[in-house]
Amino acid sequence: SRSLSLAVIPGDGIGQEVVAEGLKVLSAVLPQDVKLETREFDFGAKRYHATGQTLTDEDLDRLKEHDAILLGAIGDPSVPSGVLERGFLLKLRFAFDHHVNLRPSKLFPGVGTPLAGSPEIDFVVVREGTEGPYTGNGGSIRTGTPQEVATEVSLNTAFGIERVVRDAYARAQARPRKKLTLVHKNNVLVHAGHLWTRIFQAVGAEYPEVSTDYLHVDAATIFLVTQPERFDVIVTDNLFGDIITDLAAAVSGGIGVAASGNINPGREFPSMFEPVHGSAPDIAGQSKADPTATVLSVALLLRHLGYDTEADRIDAAVQADLAERADLPVRSTVEIGDALAARVSG
Ligand code: IPM
Ligand code: MN
Numbered sequence: 001s002r003s004l005s006l007a008v009i010p011g012d013g014i015g016q017e018v019v020a021e022g023l024k025v026l027s028a029v030l031p032q033d034v035k036l037e038t039r040e041f042d043f044g045a046k047r048y049h050a051t052g053q054t055l056t057d058e059d060l061d062r063l064k065e066h067d068a069i070l071l072g073a074i075g076d077p078s079v080p081s082g083v084l085e086r087g088f089l090l091k092l093r094f095a096f097d098h099h100v101n102l103r104p105s106k107l108f109p110g111v112g113t114p115l116a117g118s119p120e121i122d123f124v125v126v127r128e129g130t131e132g133p134y135t136g137n138g139g140s141i142r143t144g145t146p147q148e149v150a151t152e153v154s155l156n157t158a159f160g161i162e163r164v165v166r167d168a169y170a171r172a173q174a175r176p177r178k179k180l181t182l183v184h185k186n187n188v189l190v191h192a193g194h195l196w197t198r199i200f201q202a203v204g205a206e207y208p209e210v211s212t213d214y215l216h217v218d219a220a221t222i223f224l225v226t227q228p229e230r231f232d233v234i235v236t237d238n239l240f241g242d243i244i245t246d247l248a249a250a251v252s253g254g255i256g257v258a259a260s261g262n263i264n265p266g267r268e269f270p271s272m273f274e275p276v277h278g279s280a281p282d283i284a285g286q287s288k289a290d291p292t293a294t295v296l297s298v299a300l301l302l303r304h305l306g307y308d309t310e311a312d313r314i315d316a317a318v319q320a321d322l323a324e325r326a327d328l329p330v331r332s333t334v335e336i337g338d339a340l341a342a343r344v345s346g
Pocket of ligand 1: 276
């Protein structure tokens with residue numbers, strides 16, 4: 001019989017609540033012969049306050065023992081900004097070489113969008129996850145004085161760009177529209193931008209069926225609002241990807257439905273799946289959070305591990321649930337989780 005061993009990190013705030021529903025749906029969708037083993041980890045603000053630790057080398061060793069990681073959300077106003085972001089989330093992404101940060105955007109029928117009309121939105125952003133300005137490569141001198149100078153150097157390696165660009169081409173090739181857009185800012189960031197552009201073109205020669213396109217990141221934000229249907233797969237650097245995926249979430253149903261995967265495609269390390277939203281301390285503990293983004297992240301997790309049928313069932317359940325939502329009274333986190341679990345098992 002098969003087994004799926006999952007590291008579960010509920011984290012802070014609504015993370016606890018949405019992860020419980022994600023696991024509920026996961027248990028409901030898995031075939032009988034798959035043995036699901038979960039191990040919970042207590043990372044987050046509470047542990048940081050109690051021990052001063054965010055993520056230790058021993059923690060990483062224990063996480064490594066699992067097939068995948070499901071994360072709720074990490075972050076709390078009681079912890080200074082940057083401590084958990086750098087010390088936990090980014091540390092995990094870097095340690096496990098999550099170089100493909102996958103963020104699909106799909107506007108499901110019946111779901112509201114601030115955009116005019118009812119645009120077709122169905123694209124996926126392949127955001128580079130381990131380089132760019134996220135590496136902590138910078139510093140400041142004369143700190144705290146009027147003469148302070150600070151740098152954040154964007155790191156771009158040919159190796160790092162090529163592997164994420166290849167991943168994006170393969171994803172575009174597998175989709176009906178077979179279209180890939182590179183988003184960068186190569187008119188200003190000429191060194192990194194030209195490296196990205198050259199590699200993008202070179203790898204493209206191996207994918208003659210994929211049509212390609214280039215947009216500066218500022219122009220991309222316009223088209224994401226005025227013509228989101230033009231996008232199929234987007235590949236971009238870490239920081240541009242961070243920004244445009246929040247915009248993408250905003251136009252395609254909001255962060256309540258935005259899922260993401262921090263993927264190590266070669267499966268050398270476990271990949272980590274998480275809703276794009278944060279811990280939302282303002283609504284924590286009230287069963288108000290929408291667990292849909294976590295449930296869709298579970299679908300990405302299943303797809304990564306080869307459970308395509310089960311992932312499809314979750315996507316279909318979410319689509320059906322969202323289609324009916326407008327006619328229903330507002331439901332709690334648990335009620336939405338129950339409804340989705342019932343749909344995937346029914
Ligand atoms: C995200 C978040 C993180 C990022 C932060 C919390 C470090 O905004 O997952 O998009 O910038 O990648
Ligand atoms: Mn972000």
